[in-house]
Amino acid sequence: MSVSQLEDGTIVLEGVCPIEDAEPLLRLLSSGPGAVVDWRECDGAHTAIVQLLMASGARLQGPPRGRFLDRFVGPALRGSQT
Amino acid sequence: MLTPSSTNGRRRARVVDADKPRVLVVDDASLVRLYYRDALEAAGFQVDEAINGLEALEKLLLAPVDLLVVDVNMPRMDGLTFVQTLRRQPMELASIPVLMTSTEAGAQDIAAARAAGANVYLVKPLAQETLADYARALSGASA
Amino acid sequence: MNEFIEQFLIEARELVEQGTDDLLALETRPDDRERLDSAFRAFHTLKGAAGIIDFAAMARALHAAEDVLSAVRNAAEPVTPALIGDGLSALDQVLQWLDAIEATGEPPMDADTAADAIVARFAGMPAAPVEAETVQPATQAWLDALLTAFPDAGDRATVALVYRPAADSFFRQRDPLALVEGVPGLLGLRLTPSEAWPDLDLFDPFTCQLTVTALSTAPRSEVEQALQPVLDQIELVDLSPGLPGGPPVHQALLEAQILMLGVADADGLSGRMASAARVCANLLRNLDRAAEIVPVELALARSLDAGNAAPLTAAIRALIDQPVAPSEASPALPVPTPLETARSLRIDVERIDALVRLTGELTVIKNAIGHLAGQTEDGADAKVLAARLKDQHGLLDRLVGEFHHAVLSIRVLPLRHVFQRFPRLVRELGLSLGKPVELIVEGDETQADKAIVEGLFEPLLHVVRNAVDHGLEDAGTRAASGKPPTGQIRLRAERRGEHVVIEVEDDGGGVDVARVRQVAEARGVATAQTLAALSEAGVIDLIFAPGFSTAAQVTDVSGRGVGMDAVRAAVERMGGRATIVNRPGLGAAVRFTLPFSVMMSRVMTVEAAGQAFGVPLEAVIETVRIPRDSILPVGAAQAFVLRGRTIPLLDLANTLGTRESARHTDDAIVVVAQVAGQRVGLEVDRLGGRMDVMLKPMEGLLAGMRGVAGTTLLGDGRVLIVLDLQELLE
Numbered sequence: 024m025s026v027s028q029l030e031d032g033t034i035v036l037e038g039v040c041p042i043e044d045a046e047p048l049l050r051l052l053s054s055g056p057g058a059v060v061d062w063r064e065c066d067g068a069h070t071a072i073v074q075l076l077m078a079s080g081a082r083l084q085g086p087p088r089g090r091f092l093d094r095f096v097g098p099a100l101r102g103s104q105t
Numbered sequence: 106m107l108t109p110s111s112t113n114g115r116r117r118a119r120v121v122d123a124d125k126p127r128v129l130v131v132d133d134a135s136l137v138r139l140y141y142r143d144a145l146e147a148a149g150f151q152v153d154e155a156i157n158g159l160e161a162l163e164k165l166l167l168a169p170v171d172l173l174v175v176d177v178n179m180p181r182m183d184g185l186t187f188v189q190t191l192r193r194q195p196m197e198l199a200s201i202p203v204l205m206t207s208t209e210a211g212a213q214d215i216a217a218a219r220a221a222g223a224n225v226y227l228v229k230p231l232a233q234e235t236l237a238d239y240a241r242a243l244s245g246a247s248a
Numbered sequence: 249m250n251e252f253i254e255q256f257l258i259e260a261r262e263l264v265e266q267g268t269d270d271l272l273a274l275e276t277r278p279d280d281r282e283r284l285d286s287a288f289r290a291f292h293t294l295k296g297a298a299g300i301i302d303f304a305a306m307a308r309a310l311h312a313a314e315d316v317l318s319a320v321r322n323a324a325e326p327v328t329p330a331l332i333g334d335g336l337s338a339l340d341q342v343l344q345w346l347d348a349i350e351a352t353g354e355p356p357m358d359a360d361t362a363a364d365a366i367v368a369r370f371a372g373m374p375a376a377p378v379e380a381e382t383v384q385p386a387t388q389a390w391l392d393a394l395l396t397a398f399p400d401a402g403d404r405a406t407v408a409l410v411y412r413p414a415a416d417s418f419f420r421q422r423d424p425l426a427l428v429e430g431v432p433g434l435l436g437l438r439l440t441p442s443e444a445w446p447d448l449d450l451f452d453p454f455t456c457q458l459t460v461t462a463l464s465t466a467p468r469s470e471v472e473q474a475l476q477p478v479l480d481q482i483e484l485v486d487l488s489p490g491l492p493g494g495p496p497v498h499q500a501l502l503e504a505q506i507l508m509l510g511v512a513d514a515d516g517l518s519g520r521m522a523s524a525a526r527v528c529a530n531l532l533r534n535l536d537r538a539a540e541i542v543p544v545e546l547a548l549a550r551s552l553d554a555g556n557a558a559p560l561t562a563a564i565r566a567l568i569d570q571p572v573a574p575s576e577a578s579p580a581l582p583v584p585t586p587l588e589t590a591r592s593l594r595i596d597v598e599r600i601d602a603l604v605r606l607t608g609e610l611t612v613i614k615n616a617i618g619h620l621a622g623q624t625e626d627g628a629d630a631k632v633l634a635a636r637l638k639d640q641h642g643l644l645d646r647l648v649g650e651f652h653h654a655v656l657s658i659r660v661l662p663l664r665h666v667f668q669r670f671p672r673l674v675r676e677l678g679l680s681l682g683k684p685v686e687l688i689v690e691g692d693e694t695q696a697d698k699a700i701v702e703g704l705f706e707p708l709l710h711v712v713r714n715a716v717d718h719g720l721e722d723a724g725t726r727a728a729s730g731k732p733p734t735g736q737i738r739l740r741a742e743r744r745g746e747h748v749v750i751e752v753e754d755d756g757g758g759v760d761v762a763r764v765r766q767v768a769e770a771r772g773v774a775t776a777q778t779l780a781a782l783s784e785a786g787v788i789d790l791i792f793a794p795g796f797s798t799a800a801q802v803t804d805v806s807g808r809g810v811g812m813d814a815v816r817a818a819v820e821r822m823g824g825r826a827t828i829v830n831r832p833g834l835g836a837a838v839r840f841t842l843p844f845s846v847m848m849s850r851v852m853t854v855e856a857a858g859q860a861f862g863v864p865l866e867a868v869i870e871t872v873r874i875p876r877d878s879i880l881p882v883g884a885a886q887a888f889v890l891r892g893r894t895i896p897l898l899d900l901a902n903t904l905g906t907r908e909s910a911r912h913t914d915d916a917i918v919v920v921a922q923v924a925g926q927r928v929g930l931e932v933d934r935l936g937g938r939m940d941v942m943l944k945p946m947e948g949l950l951a952g953m954r955g956v957a958g959t960t961l962l963g964d965g966r967v968l969i970v971l972d973l974q975e976l977l978e
Binding site for chain 3: 057069099
Binding site: 133134135136137139140143178179180189191192193194196199200201202203208212215216219220221222223224225226227228229230231232235238239241242243244245246 | 251252255256258259285286288289292293295296297299300302311392393396397399497498500501504505507508510511513515516518519520522523524525526527529530531533534
């Protein structure tokens with residue numbers, strides 16, 4: 024599984040996150056407000072993962088390792104928060 | 106445009122620049138005004154500045170311009186109120202093209218600018234070249 | 249971009265000050281809407297300024313703060329102390345960044361961590377709700393939003409696309425973003441929710457609820473190829489310059505006019521229509537298609553008559569749709585270039601000019617010495633050579649001194665740089681000690697050498713801590729002495745002659761001299777015998793003695809193992825003095841008297857005992873002639889009466905101990921000066937003119953002379969001694 028949670032509550036995305044990660048990620052994100060997601064080790068993410076990050080308004084710790092995520096998805100997520 | 110009072114010295118000084126399109130930059134931040142002035146002067150505009158909507162209205166009543174570059178968030182009179190007020194003036198003033206800029210990129214911000222009567226809304230920070238391109242296009246100045 | 253960085257620093261400091269003021273005022277009156285608006289604007293403008301100099305981390309941090317302030321503003325809620333604290337911390341961080349930019353001329357590279365911390369602080373607070381994309385009246389609202397989000401990409405993009413994936417896309421094994429990732433020449437991407445997001449509890453992670461819009465530089469056919477499997481869910485719009493609207497900027501602008509006219513609001517409609525038509529006419533002129541202006545103006549006339557935008561909208565739509573090839577003369581819009589970031593700070597041209605001039609003079613001397621060296625080889629007369637070398641040495645000496653000062657003058661800063669940090673610190677001190685405190689800052693525009701401004705923070709911090717902790721009484725005691733419950737700390741700077749005086753004054757109980765005696769004896773700072781012999785001022789001065797304040801005595805606020813001895817040492821290292829002014833029952837002030845090391849002074853020249861002196865002009869009130877018989881002996885000293893006021897008279901040459909001046913016969917020529925609040929008359933032999941002088945640090949014989957601020961060389965080669973009146977009369 025490429026979704027995990029650290030002791031301090033930070034949710035970590037690693038490698039390529041497939042659609043199967045969507046449910047566990049949703050559970051972690053719903054456990055409390057103000058979630059922090061560290062996606063610095065993330066190489067890629069399914070649209071289902073990206074839309075969860077967007078819908079939850081989680082704070083992202085980046086930049087992500089994957090180029091597409093870093094160059095395009097990250098800015099799009101930030102742009103959606105204004 | 107020559108004004109009737111162009112016989113006095115101060116007005117005559119302005120005639121020298123009469124060919125240049127005139128733009129009024131309305132922004133409370135001096136850094137932004139400096140940055141826009143720099144870009145617009147390089148693009149061949151004659152630039153004047155106002156620090157809020159009220160001052161801009163006062164300046165426009167004295168001398169209309171070819172283009173307004175207007176910030177949204179300003180003290181005393183914000184940009185939206187200013188443009189709304191402008192659009193209710195006689196045609197010479199009401200028709201002045203307005204380029205509105207703000208750091209906000211949300212759909213509701215764009216919609217608010219539109220509703221007020223901004224001809225175009227651009228998100229800051231804006232590259233100087235981009236501002237110059239839009240300013241030329243909006244004012245009809247030759248590139 | 250130098251001037252932008254320079255302007256940024258000036259403006260950002262003002263904004264931080266404004267924001268700090270507003271937040272502190274909100275603490276007293278949480279419902280003050282004007283202050284809240286002003287604070288919001290300060291954060292907002294700071295964010296914009298950060299954007300202009302490409303300082304993304306700062307913009308991000310301020311954006312987080314601004315969001316929360318905006319939410320409070322919209323909700324008409326009072327401001328919480330926590331928000332004020334976080335806002336002040338954010339501004340403090342900004343100040344540290346400003347200092348870094350000032351030092352290096354560019355935004356710090358490592359600001360992200362600090363920015364993250366600020367974002368995190370504000371993340372816990374309710375921010376403005378994220379609004380779902382509202383449905384806009386025109387069909388191409390998405391295109392408009394996309395071009396607006398990427399204003400710089402508009403010129404290069406050839407294709408814009410909107411992809412609305414079917415809700416069951418995931419079940420069909422589709423990953424929409426992966427498909428978009430495969431689009432060649434991608435320039436920018438926007439993600440919007442198809443409908444407003446549901447609560448996370450109700451969120452179905454397997455339903456695709458995103459709409460993707462993107463810009464690409466690739467040909468349409470290649471984009472279609474990449475999206476082949478989902479073409480039915482995609483809308484493509486060509487933006488290539490060959491198309492009807494002309495270059496993308498123009499097409500985007502025409503679209504924007506239609507959108508503006510689509511707003512259903514009668515208020516200002518005719519103005520909006522007139523401006524839309526004017527913009528269209530300008531665009532056509534710009535595209536060298538002026539012939540098409542007429543239909544637009546006719547449409548405007550119809551629209552104005554009908555009070556309805558439809559005819560004008562149709563005319564603009566026709567401009568976009570009409571397949572008219574742009575004329576050959578159509579000016580191509582230049583491709584925007586990325587902003588340049590600054591590499592250095594700008595320095596006053598005058599100051600650079602001074603350095604250039606001095607460099608020129610140094611070159612002249614270098615050449616002269618080279619010439620002399622040549623003459624030595626040729627066996628010239630040693631005495632003549634020695635005399636010339638000495639001349640050149642004298643010149644060089646003067647120039648080196650001037651160079652020194654020219655360089656120093658580049659380093660002058662207002663004390664605001666250090667004072668700025670105190671409002672927040674004092675607030676926090678007050679909160680942690682449970683004492684309401686107000687900080688009043690005076691004279692923060694006073695300038696001092698950079699080294700002094702930078703070295704002041706630590707000692708000042710310690711003194712301010714002490715003032716809040718020990719200086720101010722608790723609420724009960726204050727009430728008993730009839731003082732307002734809120735204690736006052738004044739942080740004040742002032743230029744006094746050749747010095748910069750900085751004071752931290754509290755309105756507390758003043759120094760308890762008896763207690764200082766006790767403590768000094770108990771800690772072995774002084775023996776009972778010494779203490780008995782000391783004046784009150786001498787006792788108070790013991791506060792600065794090593795070993796007087798210790799960690800055992802001080803609270804956790806003041807106690808960092810640093811005593812007032814360290815404060816005095818720090819001030820003395822900068823060439824200054826630290827003293828305490830005590831007003832029992834009314835408060836105490838700690839005073840730092842520091843040198844203003846860039847010694848460019850305006851002086852009035854006078855002569856006494858054949859020597860030229862400069863009296864700092866700011867101290868001179870007037871010059872008068874006093875008949876000898878009006879001078880009154882007062883004990884061993886002298887005085888005279890000027891407009892009903894008795895003023896002590898000193899003979900300048902005597903006071904300096906230069907030598908006994910000759911007995912004067914006629915009227916005394918007197919310079920009346922104001923020194924440390926007192927008027928004093930200085931008798932001189934002759935009055936000279938006024939001049940700006942650059943002082944040289946004192947050397948040789950003069951170095952030990954009291955009351956001398958420095959020297960400078962006069963045009964006729966004489967040395968002008970510039971006086972420090974305060975020291976002279978002490």
